[in-house]
Amino acid sequence: MTSLYEIRADYDRESIVVYQAYSSQIADAALKAQKFVAPFSFQRMTWIKPSFLWLMHRSNWGQKSGQTRILAVRIRREGWEKALSQGMLTSPEKQVYASGKTWEQEFNQASVHIQWDTERSPRGAALSCFSIQVGLSRHIIQEFVDEWIVGIKDLTPLVRKLNQIRKRSSKSLKRYLPEEKVYPVPAEWGRKLLISR
Known part of the structure; x- marks a missing residue:
């Protein structure tokens, strides 16, 4: 059973895949x-x-304009976990922060922002669980680029193929999709990031 807040990802012992969409100039x-x-x-x-x-x-x-190239960026788990450990939620959740003022002070100083968005099905329907996205500020981006990245793969041809199948057929896309499983998160991070245990 999928929890409301959990990280689902394609990962192995040393790395995790994250996805980004860019223009061709940046992607190339x-x-x-x-x-x-x-x-x-x-x-x-x-x-x-x-x-x-x-x-x-x-x-x-x-x-979408400026998002026509889909990249799979494989990064070191130690970098990903550093980002999670420094992450601050983008909203003042009452179960995490004592007050909105406390959240605002901490958020303004945070180098990493954490946002939860409604997860989607292959057909775009909203699911009853959330998906994490991690915002890296300019204070940590250089480290992300120079130390965390293991490799970058262009998924654009696959995405175009899947979009055509999705539009023309009711056939399931599941066998084409990356396998994502629940990523383990220490309890102390889980509490501050809303991650269920």
Whole structure:
């Protein structure tokens, strides 16, 4: 049974895959260098998402302007877990923060933002659980690029194929999708990030 808040991801002992959507200019440069380089911006927050289907919903299966290239970015688990340990929720949840003022003070100083969004089915329907996205601020992006990234893969051809199947057929997409399983999170992080145990 899927919990309301849990991280589901494609991961192994050492790394985890997160997904991002970019323009061709950014994607081509990143694929060639196997890390993010100009014209990627190091001065704004970048969001990484372990849910493939949530990014498909967000980018309209790679059809939105500036989000036509879908990248699978494999990063070190130690980097991912550092981000989670420093993460602050983007809203002042009462079960986590003593007051809205306490949340605001901590949020304004946080280098990592955590947001939960409604998970989606392959057909775009809202599911009864949430998917995590992690925002890396300019204070930690350089570390993400230089130390966390193991490799970058272009999933754009797969995404286009899946979108055609999705539009033309009622056939299940499940066998084509990345396998995502529940990612283990220490209890102390779970409490502050709303993650169920």
